[in-house]
């Protein structure tokens with residue numbers, strides 16, 4: 441787990457992130473003093489590594505040389521990461537992967553397709569090739585690289601990359617963003633419910649873009665979630681914050697005997713109704729409009745899912761939603777939280793850095809570790825928390841918990 445991830449999602453103080461930091465608190469001696477041997481060793485290490493003389497020595501000395509090189513590469517990857525993202529954006533905008541999917545192409549022919557000089561096309565291909573989006577083929581032609589092929593085969597990813605254009609603008613002054621001085625951001629306007637006083641009153645126009653983006657990318661994860669938690673034997677499944685119903689439709693297809701309710705803001709539920717009707721599922725999946733914070737949800741369901749919902753909200757709101765979910769469930773019913781989680785092994789920067797800053801720019805929510813989520817669901821009375829494995833934990837992880845067997849029962853038995 442990265443330090444950022446653990447600091448942003450400590451289960452022992454989940455409410456700390458929703459309160460404003462006290463910037464006026466004076467520093468005490470304890471804030472800086474080393475605690476124990478590990479701290480002292482790390483302070484020594486930091487002094488050494490930040491010393492240019494030591495760096496020169498490490499770069500020339502067998503045994504430590506390899507590590508020094510790898511760390512230098514890691515650092516320069518962070519330094520240049522924003523350029524890699526822009527190369528990716530150009531790739532998406534130019535539909536480069538789609539062009540190469542038809543087979544390798546020569547530089548002059550590609551330059552012609554892209555309306556660029558051959559020189560510019562080569563420069564683009566040099567960049568995309570080292571990033572493995574494209575690959576050199578015979579006779580000075582270029583084809584798809586392994587990552588380019590993966591990008592093509594991941595529904596919704598290109599739309600997400602294009603969507604990032606507004607996020608780049610919000611990140612122009614990251615310090616202002618952190619200090620809360622950035623004003624209204626692009627992402628807070630885009631996710632209209634994030635800062636809305638009355639989310640249920642959001643118009644169709646306000647929800648259209650994000651609902652569409654969510655639907656396109658939902659296909660990436662619905663299968664994974666339902667493979668890890670199939671709707672076998674479920675009588676009534678409610679997907680809270682279920683968007684246009686793509687996940688609800690997947691539940692209905694996988695669990696032909698389950699009644700499915702998709703609950704979302706009225707303007708989104710309207711879109712869900714249309715989409716479900718077009719998919720021929722209008723009578724199997726019901727779309728209900730409302731505000732899940734009001735607690736006024738359909739009752740008596742045996743599963744409530746919250747897919748990519750809890751991380752959108754600060755702790756106070758997230759707890760309200762979890763309470764509402766609990767009240768909607770039958771005794772012993774199951775809560776399913778599916779989202780990217782902080783501290784996921786192998787994907788630490790995604791939760792800690794990418795998602796942490798995305799939600800900061802959006803104006804609410806934070807990525808949480810499974811431990812932080814467990815703390816929250818247990819706090820509102822759920823029990824028997826398990827974390828079923830998903831195929832791609834990088835994209836989504838699951839937490840499943842059980843509602844108490846008797847209404848009002850809260851303690852673990």
Ligand SMILES: C[S@@+](CC[C@H](N)C(=O)[O-])C[C@H]1O[C@@H](n2cnc3c(N)ncnc32)[C@H](O)[C@@H]1O
Nearest residue numbers: 633639654658681682683704705731732747748
């Ligand atoms: C990040 S999207 C996830 C959508 C969907 N679950 C998915 O994974 O594609 C969050 C959803 O929560 C809905 N939402 C936000 N605030 C809500 C509220 N107060 N009541 C009901 N739904 C809400 C949004 O309209 C949006 O569809």
